Structure formats: structure tokens, C-alpha cells
Amino acid sequence: MGEIHQRIAARQLLTGAKLPSIRAFAQALGVSKSTVVEAYDRLAAEGVISSRRGSGFYVAAPAPPLTLGSIGPRLDRELDPLWVARQALDSDDTLLKPGCGWLPAAWMPHENMRRALRAVSRAEPAALADYDTPLGFAPLRTLLARRLQESAIPAAPEQILLTDCGTHALDLMCRFLLEPGDTVLVDDPCYFNFHALLRAHHAKAVGIPYTPSGPDVEQFSRALAEHRPRLYLTNSALHNPTGAVLSPLAAHRVLKLAEEYDLTIIEDDIFADFETEPTPRLAAFDGLGRVVHVGSFSKTLSAAARCGYIAARPDWIEALADLKTATTFGGNRLAAELVCRMLTDGSYRRHVDGLRLRLAHAMGPVVDKLGALGIRPWLLPRAGMFLWCRLPPGVDAADLSRLALERGIVLAPGNVFSLSRSAGAFLRFNIAQSGDPRLFSVLAELLAP
Structure with missing residues (x-):
């Protein structure tokens, strides 16, 4: 039932669409045919689907409002990319945001x-x-x-x-x-x-x-x-x-x-x-x-x-x-x-020249402080604000991000960027948002053996 609800919410099944046959759906989910029959009967009782004699089951209810978080594999909400953005945007100034994708307001002209x-x-x-x-x-x-x-x-x-x-x-x-x-x-x-x-x-x-x-x-x-x-x-x-x-x-x-x-x-x-x-x-x-x-x-x-x-x-x-x-x-x-x-x-040109210099000066100290914790950049970028960093062996970025959030720090764990979810050992750091010593003290505490 949950699978059908999710497909309808994700617009993979629209009103009037035919559902998989009972046999095919049972094989796809690895359950018995009787389980699928019961699920379809319950969905029909809810008015979500309807049966047509000799033809099969079809979506009867209009799709609910689109919920992006329901499309694709369900992530823990703390690690959902939309949640990362919402948390950084909704939070007050007391929250550190080394995982966000923009410069501090104080850096703007x-x-x-x-x-x-x-x-x-x-x-x-x-x-x-x-x-x-x-x-x-x-x-x-x-x-x-x-x-x-x-x-x-x-x-x-x-x-x-x-x-x-x-x-x-x-x-x-x-x-x-x-x-x-x-x-x-x-x-x-x-x-x-x-x-x-x-x-x-x-x-x-x-x-x-x-x-x-x-x-x-x-x-x-x-x-x-x-x-x-x-x-x-x-x-x-x-x-x-x-x-x-x-x-x-x-x-x-x-x-x-x-x-x-x-x-x-x-x-x-x-x-x-x-x-x-x-x-x-x-x-x-x-x-x-x-x-x-x-x-x-x-x-x-x-x-x-x-x-x-x-x-x-x-x-x-x-x-x-x-x-x-x-x-x-x-x-x-x-x-x-x-x-x-x-x-x-001419003010924009002067401002951007200053930003480049400021980011260049910030890069080295952040790399050094992360390196002291065993967090290494995948590469040293020529410019810009981002460091894509590998965590010490055995550390999961998702777990680390959950713990950091409890301490008032929004991190950007690698798998929110990875469609294959193969970046579980990576974090993205915004060097312009990584100057507060609290970031490194919390990371040191969380990474301690």
C-alpha cells in the first residue's frame, strides 16, 4: 500500500493509470500474491484505486499535492537536500552554517x-x-x-x-x-x-x-x-x-x-x-x-x-x-x-576583487584546521568557496551531521550531493562560513575516539 501511495505522490502513477498485475507486483516486492490482493482491496476501499473486471486495477483518486521529499528513495529528513537548505535558511544567527552554499552577509557590499x-x-x-x-x-x-x-x-x-x-x-x-x-x-x-x-x-x-x-x-x-x-x-x-x-x-x-x-x-x-x-x-x-x-x-x-x-x-x-x-x-x-x-x-568589480582575495586568504587556514582533525580535501580548488573533503576512515558523514546539528551546526553530508549515494565519507565545507572556532572544537569532540 505504501509503495502505491508513494508512486501516486511521485506522479509515477497518474489518475487512470493501470497498476501492475497482482503476480508482477508480488514478484517485484518479494511478497505473496495474497498480500498484494489484500493491499489492492484496502486501497480500493479507500477509493485510491478501482478494479475493472477482466482488465485489472487502475488509479482512481486524483494525485495529492506534489511532495518532493516523497519522490525517489526516502532519506532521513535530516539528510534530505531540501531539508539542509530549509534548515540553513530558516535558522537564526546562532546556528553555524559551514554546510550552506552562500557567503556571510557581512561579506556583501x-x-x-x-x-x-x-x-x-x-x-x-x-x-x-x-x-x-x-x-x-x-x-x-x-x-x-x-x-x-x-x-x-x-x-x-x-x-x-x-x-x-x-x-x-x-x-x-x-x-x-x-x-x-x-x-x-x-x-x-x-x-x-x-x-x-x-x-x-x-x-x-x-x-x-x-x-x-x-x-x-x-x-x-x-x-x-x-x-x-x-x-x-x-x-x-x-x-x-x-x-x-x-x-x-x-x-x-x-x-x-x-x-x-x-x-x-x-x-x-x-x-x-x-x-x-x-x-x-x-x-x-x-x-x-x-x-x-x-x-x-x-x-x-x-x-x-x-x-x-x-x-x-x-x-x-x-x-x-x-x-x-x-x-x-x-x-x-x-x-x-x-x-x-x-x-x-565599478563597485561590483572592486567588490568581487575583494571577495577573491578574502576567499584565497581563508582557504589555507580552513584546510589546515580540518587537516589537523584528519579531514582532507579531495582536491585544492583554484578559487571559490567550497572544499569537498574526505572524513577519517570509518566516519560516516550522515551520522556526523546528525550529531553536529544537535550542537547547532549545519553540515552538508556527501550523499545529499550524490545520486548513487557513494559519498558517505565526504562533507562539503564552505570556507567563508567556517571561521568560527566552535566548528572545529565540535568536530574534534565528535571525531574523538
């Missing part, structure tokens, strides 16, 4: 933002009250086109669609390209919200092991041949959670395979401005042919002023603008004008 807000507040009334155009604030799209061209990504302003954030951009692309049941390749490990987003779109995610130079190309090739996926969702630079960067060789091989199998790639590049030296972008090699480039300013400027973008092939932009209008109607013009002003007055 408050005074520069206040100046920009005052300037935007003096704009003409239409800027403060009207809906934005479907593509979004034109001056910001022009600036973004220039920034992308500096990275060898050939995007004209007309190829750029502003969104409310990076997640909104990814959601629009999934709405645009996916049908329920489509397969999507993701890195293993990858940003945990990719998993949740694909669940929401009823897509099948297939994980590809990630190496220090990019996805395992041999396994990538085998997955393409076996699953014929619609999309590949990835970070090219400063990969989340590992901090790795894509090598030119891996990029060329991935693009060649994508062409062979007619695969679309969505390149989430929200950490681009943390880089001190440019690294390869799939969109630059591909020219926005089958690669869609996504970015935002939530990580570097403000998570409160939500502003992201999609850069894509010209013939897709108009349809994406229609989809954006259908789902949000108008974009966030105030946020777009705020970001545009900070990009043009």
Missing part, C-alpha cells in the same frame, strides 16, 4: 548597494511600478553580452533572457525542454538542488562520476548510449561541490559526444566571478549551439536582489520569453536596475 538603491529609487515612476519587458532590462542584457564575450561566449543582447535567479533559469529550461520521464545526466556528486529540481519535473536523473578534470568521459559515453538523455546539467568552472574545473580535453570530448547523441547541455556558471584565472566554458567551445549558459548574481552580490539570466541560441529565446511570461508574467526590474548600476559604476 552593503554600502555600495545602499547607494545603488538610492539611485534606483530616484528613477522615473515606470521603473518603480511597471512590469519589465519579456526579455528583461535591456541595458543589463547589453552589459551581460559584453561580459560573456570577454569569456569567448558569443551572446548578443537578444540572446539573453533575464530571470529572477539561477534556479529560475534552470527551471525555465527544464519546463522548455523536458517531458515527464525524460532522462537527464548530472554529475555525481553535483549541486543537490539539481536533484530536487529534476524530481519536480518528473525527470529521471542519471549520475556520471565526476573527476578532477570533469565528468568521467567513458561513463558519460556509456550513459548516452544506454539512456539517450535529453539534457546534461553541470558546472564547468568551480564545480559544486568539488571545486574542480573542466579541462579543455574533457570539454571537447563531452561536446563531441553531445553532438553525436543530440544532447543539450545546461551550463550553470553562477560561480564564474570567483575565478581568478579564466577556465574553459562549454558555451565558448560550442558557441551556444547545443549549450545553454546560465548565471546569476545571488552568490556574489545579494541573494535578496534576485537576478539571473539565460544565454541561448537565438531561435529559443522567443519561446523562453513566452514561457517566462506565462509563469511569472513580468521580471524583477528593480533588481535588474540595481545590478546594472553596480556593474556600471
Whole structure:
């Protein structure tokens, strides 16, 4: 009964769908046929399913409201990726958040933002009250086109669609390209919200092991041949959670395979401005042919002023603008004008330069303090905020995270990032959120023999 309820909640069985035969379901679950008969009888009594003489059993009840936590293997709620995000977002300032994915508020350019807000507040009334155009604030799209061209990504302003954030951009692309049941390749490990987003779109995610130079190309090739996926969702630079960067060789091989199998790639590049030296972008090699480039300013400027973008092939932009209008109607013009002003007055460039330096200075001490506890980085990233770390032998990241939570610390255990759940010995640390000595004293206590 629980299995059928879960399949209905996960939209794997819709109203009118035929249930497995009693014999097939008994074999699949390893139970007797009489057990399945009783379960089906009880479900029919509840009105969840109905029987049709000579045909079988069918879903009768409408699906309940979508609950993402019920889709896929049930995790302990403390380790559910959505719970990790909710706990970090809902908590007060007394909770330490080395597992979260954003910078401390104190690191953001408050005074520069206040100046920009005052300037935007003096704009003409239409800027403060009207809906934005479907593509979004034109001056910001022009600036973004220039920034992308500096990275060898050939995007004209007309190829750029502003969104409310990076997640909104990814959601629009999934709405645009996916049908329920489509397969999507993701890195293993990858940003945990990719998993949740694909669940929401009823897509099948297939994980590809990630190496220090990019996805395992041999396994990538085998997955393409076996699953014929619609999309590949990835970070090219400063990969989340590992901090790795894509090598030119891996990029060329991935693009060649994508062409062979007619695969679309969505390149989430929200950490681009943390880089001190440019690294390869799939969109630059591909020219926005089958690669869609996504970015935002939530990580570097403000998570409160939500502003992201999609850069894509010209013939897709108009349809994406229609989809954006259908789902949000108008974009966030105030946020777009705020970001545009900070990009043009030079304050954003100075702020990002300072962030890179500050993160570089924070990296070494955090690595040393973790190393003293036997926690070692999988690799030393060139830049950015994340350390993907292996725990001492025999320590389970899930157990450690539960105990740390009881002491007021939110950690990010490896298996929330891993579709195969093969990262049980890893934690992701945000070095910008790992400066409080309490973190290391609690970890030392919990790791003590």
C-alpha cells in the first residue's frame, strides 16, 4: 500500500493509470500474491484505486499535492537536500552554517548597494511600478553580452533572457525542454538542488562520476548510449561541490559526444566571478549551439536582489520569453536596475576583487584546521568557496551531521550531493562560513575516539 501511495505522490502513477498485475507486483516486492490482493482491496476501499473486471486495477483518486521529499528513495529528513537548505535558511544567527552554499552577509557590499538603491529609487515612476519587458532590462542584457564575450561566449543582447535567479533559469529550461520521464545526466556528486529540481519535473536523473578534470568521459559515453538523455546539467568552472574545473580535453570530448547523441547541455556558471584565472566554458567551445549558459548574481552580490539570466541560441529565446511570461508574467526590474548600476559604476568589480582575495586568504587556514582533525580535501580548488573533503576512515558523514546539528551546526553530508549515494565519507565545507572556532572544537569532540 505504501509503495502505491508513494508512486501516486511521485506522479509515477497518474489518475487512470493501470497498476501492475497482482503476480508482477508480488514478484517485484518479494511478497505473496495474497498480500498484494489484500493491499489492492484496502486501497480500493479507500477509493485510491478501482478494479475493472477482466482488465485489472487502475488509479482512481486524483494525485495529492506534489511532495518532493516523497519522490525517489526516502532519506532521513535530516539528510534530505531540501531539508539542509530549509534548515540553513530558516535558522537564526546562532546556528553555524559551514554546510550552506552562500557567503556571510557581512561579506556583501552593503554600502555600495545602499547607494545603488538610492539611485534606483530616484528613477522615473515606470521603473518603480511597471512590469519589465519579456526579455528583461535591456541595458543589463547589453552589459551581460559584453561580459560573456570577454569569456569567448558569443551572446548578443537578444540572446539573453533575464530571470529572477539561477534556479529560475534552470527551471525555465527544464519546463522548455523536458517531458515527464525524460532522462537527464548530472554529475555525481553535483549541486543537490539539481536533484530536487529534476524530481519536480518528473525527470529521471542519471549520475556520471565526476573527476578532477570533469565528468568521467567513458561513463558519460556509456550513459548516452544506454539512456539517450535529453539534457546534461553541470558546472564547468568551480564545480559544486568539488571545486574542480573542466579541462579543455574533457570539454571537447563531452561536446563531441553531445553532438553525436543530440544532447543539450545546461551550463550553470553562477560561480564564474570567483575565478581568478579564466577556465574553459562549454558555451565558448560550442558557441551556444547545443549549450545553454546560465548565471546569476545571488552568490556574489545579494541573494535578496534576485537576478539571473539565460544565454541561448537565438531561435529559443522567443519561446523562453513566452514561457517566462506565462509563469511569472513580468521580471524583477528593480533588481535588474540595481545590478546594472553596480556593474556600471565599478563597485561590483572592486567588490568581487575583494571577495577573491578574502576567499584565497581563508582557504589555507580552513584546510589546515580540518587537516589537523584528519579531514582532507579531495582536491585544492583554484578559487571559490567550497572544499569537498574526505572524513577519517570509518566516519560516516550522515551520522556526523546528525550529531553536529544537535550542537547547532549545519553540515552538508556527501550523499545529499550524490545520486548513487557513494559519498558517505565526504562533507562539503564552505570556507567563508567556517571561521568560527566552535566548528572545529565540535568536530574534534565528535571525531574523538
